[in-house]
């Protein structure tokens with residue numbers, strides 16, 4: 430198997446769920462460089478709790494340096510990649526022997542951890558000072574935000590507008606029904622098959638596509654974010670993406686047809702729903718494979734990734750309840766809530782990142 434002449438320079442693009450785990454796991458086996466536009470890793474599935482309780486974010490925002498003690502950190506966005514190096518927005522050229530692309534979804538957030546903490550305080554203030562709140566989007570983000578606000582601020586009037594015919598379209602209809610019942614039992618008004626024109630807001634009145642008027646003091650936009658793969662379009666990897674901008678990977682999670690470039694997480698074309706726990710599994714596979722390759726190990730020692738064939742997801746509904754979709758079972762209430770909704774897997778994720786508390 431091909432072992433690079435120069436050695437073991439591993440450059441990781443994106444310090445999110447997948448990229449940060451690869452960086453942490455390889456730091457004593459390779460010369461690791463992590464490139465991310467922000468100085469910290471954020472646990473994404475905890476960020477809606479941080480909006481109702483800003484101090485919660487103290488444990489969910491982890492400076493890259495706290496888990497990556499033996500590697501280089503470049504705080505910038507990648508804008509180009511060649512066969513041998515990457516270029517960042519602030520002009521750094523960084524050579525690699527192995528590249529791991531994990532840029533996930535585009536989500537412009539502040540550069541520093543303290544700015545991000547301030548942003549949560551501001552969002553919390555926005556919730557606190559509103560009597561009525563409009564949430565646009567009934568996917569997991571919109572549903573979890575509605576749940577958090579409904580539980581912590583039961584006096585607020587919440588309206589959730591979703592353009593689909595049911596909530597949570599990424600999981601089963603039964604889970605969607607249970608979620609709708611839970612939200613309605615907490616006085617959240619859910620409007621399906623409608624959209625809101627956010628440009629037509631006047632004096633707190635929002636118009637829906639059905640001609641309805643919603644009176645709200647503020648709104649939160651909770652719709653899907655675009656993939657952060659646009660920067661690849663003019664690069665040597667431009668033909669390695671599918672029509673949706675996802676990077677095509679083989680079963681070893683290498684970019685198809687390339688021996689030293691890997692892609693993991695939401696940015697890949699792996700046929701499964703995009704979930705953080707799966708992005709972590711991708712990271713584990715690539716870490717194992719890179720260790721074998723860098724040691725000059727035999728091809729047969731490489732591990733393959735098997736996409737998850739069924740849906741597995743837990744959507745939290747406030748601090749104690751949740752709805753869970755398992756392969757042959759959908760449950761809601763305190764049992765799935767016990768699994769996820771208390772600390773939202775923050776302790777588990779911190780432990781995985783090598784943090785002791």
Ligand SMILES: Cc1cc2nc3c(=O)[nH]c(=O)nc-3n(C[C@H](O)[C@H](O)[C@H](O)COP(=O)(O)OP(=O)(O)OC[C@H]3O[C@@H](n4cnc5c(N)ncnc54)[C@H](O)[C@@H]3O)c2cc1C
Nearest residue numbers: 443444445446447473474506507532533694695704705706
């Ligand atoms: C609100 C919310 C709740 C969720 N709940 C769950 C859940 O309960 N369970 C679950 O399993 N999953 C959940 N997910 C999904 C999960 O968070 C994603 O699947 C996961 O984050 C994907 O990991 P990733 O590393 O591919 O991308 P990301 O975590 O999105 O990380 C991408 C990283 O790339 C960086 N980046 C972007 N562009 C560039 C560039 N040009 N150069 C350098 N760096 C760049 C970004 O700054 C970011 O750090 C949730 C997501 C959200 C938003």
